[in-house]
Amino acid sequence: MITYEDRSLNALAEAGHWPELLGIYRQVRAAASARAGEAGAAAESAPLGHLIAHGAPPEVAVRLFDEDGGPGTAAGVGDHDSGPLWEVLATRHSWLRLAPLLGPAPVRRLVAHTRVLVGEDLSYGAEPDPDGVPLVLEPWEVAGWGDSGRVRDYLRAGGSRSCLLALPATREGLGPVDLPVRRERVAGQRATKEFAALADWAQVACVRGTAADAAAQYAPARRVTGGYVPFAAAYPVLVQAGAGVRAHGVARGRLVVWRALVAMTGAARPDRAEVNALVARLRCFTWCDPADELRYLHVALEDPATGLSWAVSGDDVE
Structure with a gap:
């Protein structure tokens, strides 16, 4: 070799x-x-x-x-x-x-x-x-993305430097939140399948309700340390999740996230105006899990226009 x-x-x-x-x-x-x-x-x-x-x-x-x-x-x-x-x-x-x-x-x-x-x-x-x-x-x-690439x-001799996949990356701005009881999941949503394509370790569920209702599907307890963040804060970590393994790159992560957002709008193909409108109204909730190590993602995305929310959660243990 x-x-x-x-x-x-x-x-x-x-x-x-x-x-x-x-x-x-x-x-x-x-x-x-x-x-x-x-x-x-x-x-x-x-x-x-x-x-x-x-x-x-x-x-x-x-x-x-x-x-x-x-x-x-x-x-x-x-x-x-x-x-x-x-x-x-x-x-x-x-x-x-x-x-x-x-x-x-x-x-x-x-x-x-x-x-x-x-x-x-x-x-x-x-x-x-x-x-x-x-x-x-x-x-x-x-x-x-802040100052991170x-x-x-x-590097010429192999290896690379990349962003750390972690959401929430800090507990700053978060606090104790009591989540609702778990609701029945909504099956058959195209966006659920698209979000699941981000990473094989990512769990995805759709519910009819708020972001907190979706978070309750995977949160470790009824009371969690959590809070709302802008979608712009969640987007880089979603992209990095799609680029998590060495065979993938951030371009793949971006394409997967765009497909999921388009699916949330109900459109067959990307419409920039519709996706931008969706992003502007999204309510994103993130929470901590005591089992988190180095690479993890916990976010729930709520679209108030449809009343549907998706939770994307998991820990990349590799």
């Missing part, structure tokens, strides 16, 4: 021999694919793929995803080391540099949304998103 400790590979990178490294990557991935299948190929070639995606000129780096090298040689959307290779690439170059070079549609879409999360406005400089998700951040998407900060 190739690692960053392979001095010859690092020497080639230091010397700027990126086409040669791409050729080695393709050989390694193809051999591993024939021997161990796609999952094995992705795992074995990922460290070298990360090195190329991070350091190579875009003209070379984008070819990680091209199939012109033959069967088993191309990285897919699931190839990852400390994060998906397409996200590493997207953090290194602007859309202006990448757009003329990127081929595969799934990778192209995820790279575009990553650049949007970095802060680029692609609403006039890229093909429309196939599902209608806007290619520019709404003000409420920007507001809650929206996309992982990848």
